Amino acid sequence: PAGRGSYSDALHQSFLAKPVRHWLDRLLVARQWDPALAAHRGELSSESDSNSDSNSDSGSADDADQRRFIDAFRQRHPDRRDAYTCWCSRTGARQTNYGNRIDYVLVSHSLADQLLDCDIQPEVSGSDHCPVLAVLSDGYPLSAPPDQPLPSLAAARLPEFAARQRRISDFLAPWRGAQQAPMPPAKQEPPPASLKKRKQPQQQPQPAAKRRQASLSSFFAKPTPTPEVAAPAADSSVEKAAAESDSNGSVSASSASSTAASSSQQWRQLLTGPEKPPLCRGHGEACLLRTVKKDGPNRGRRFWVCPRPEGSAKNAEARCDTFLWVAKR
Numbered sequence: 001p002a003g004r005g006s007y008s009d010a011l012h013q014s015f016l017a018k019p020v021r022h023w024l025d026r027l028l029v030a031r032q033w034d035p036a037l038a039a040h041r042g043e044l045s046s047e048s049d050s051n052s053d054s055n056s057d058s059g060s061a062d063d064a065d066q067r068r069f070i071d072a073f074r075q076r077h078p079d080r081r082d083a084y085t086c087w088c089s090r091t092g093a094r095q096t097n098y099g100n101r102i103d104y105v106l107v108s109h110s111l112a113d114q115l116l117d118c119d120i121q122p123e124v125s126g127s128d129h130c131p132v133l134a135v136l137s138d139g140y141p142l143s144a145p146p147d148q149p150l151p152s153l154a155a156a157r158l159p160e161f162a163a164r165q166r167r168i169s170d171f172l173a174p175w176r177g178a179q180q181a182p183m184p185p186a187k188q189e190p191p192p193a194s195l196k197k198r199k200q201p202q203q204q205p206q207p208a209a210k211r212r213q214a215s216l217s218s219f220f221a222k223p224t225p226t227p228e229v230a231a232p233a234a235d236s237s238v239e240k241a242a243a244e245s246d247s248n249g250s251v252s253a254s255s256a257s258s259t260a261a262s263s264s265q266q267w268r269q270l271l272t273g274p275e276k277p278p279l280c281r282g283h284g285e286a287c288l289l290r291t292v293k294k295d296g297p298n299r300g301r302r303f304w305v306c307p308r309p310e311g312s313a314k315n316a317e318a319r320c321d322t323f324l325w326v327a328k329r
């Protein structure tokens with residue numbers, strides 16, 4: 001339903017103008033293209049035909065679609081709104097469901113025929129992403145025919161994935177019903193012998209490390225014993241010097257205990273504790289203190305923001321626009 005007119009605002013146009021926003025549409029069948037992105041690309045290709053997708057596709061639009069994938073979730077749920085799989089954990093955006101759908105099950109046309117269901121599982125927590133689930137029909141072969149060689153870029157050929165993600169079928173498991181979330185079967189498989197060897201040196205140092213850091217006190221060095229010169233010395237002048245230093249020590253110690261109360265008062269005057277937060281405009285709630293992490297002239301500056309989780313601009317329960325710099329001292 002999105003016509004060109006509804007995407008007129010400059011921010012949206014600059015969003016659409018970035019080629020990186022269009023990567024998914026290149027993979028997907030044309031009927032699943034984002035209408036705003038497709039409209040924008042239409043405008044672009046009329047300006048310069050060399051950028052047009054149709055140039056690289058020698059055949060008809062249908063032929064091009066045959067080489068593209070199908071977004072399994074959108075195939076099953078064409079009209080589902082606010083279906084997100086990733087939320088910014090720093091701003092608590094999951095609480096207001098202000099997220100992105102960036103985890104996909106992309107299937108070929110033949111696999112799409114075997115697709116019984118595909119859904120996201122936003123109710124499953126434990127990550128800033130949620131699981132994405134596809135259910136295939138029973139008869140689908142879980143492994144490729146043995147005579148079919150692996151593609152050169154297959155994950156199974158990469159040493160980083162030696163013990164996991166070896167085959168797409170490692171992600172698949174028999175369906176046990178909606179109640180039970182399927183476990184990734186890759187974890188149940190024992191790692192290959194080559195990886196076991198690599199893991200062993202990592203496991204062995206652990207007990208030693210535990211012994212070393214058994215308690216907090218183990219981080220503190222014992223005081224070096226007093227120089228032996230003083231104790232066995234027969235010379236009375238040395239003994240006298242040692243006695244003086246002893247008495248000096250005890251005097252300073254006792255004075256420290258007698259002034260402990262006033263000292264803590266002095267510290268309290270010096271360290272007033274955290275600044276009292278201002279209240280946000282939208283909700284009248286105590287603001288949160290943040291620090292600019294981005295490189296630039298404001299890096300390291302602190303500011304106050306609304307304590308609520310981030311959400312869409314229309315959501316009154318989500319973070320309001322309160323933003324206050326902390327004055328430089």
Ligand SMILES: [Zn+2]
Pocket residue numbers: 280281282283284285306307308319320321322
């Ligand atoms: Zn607020």
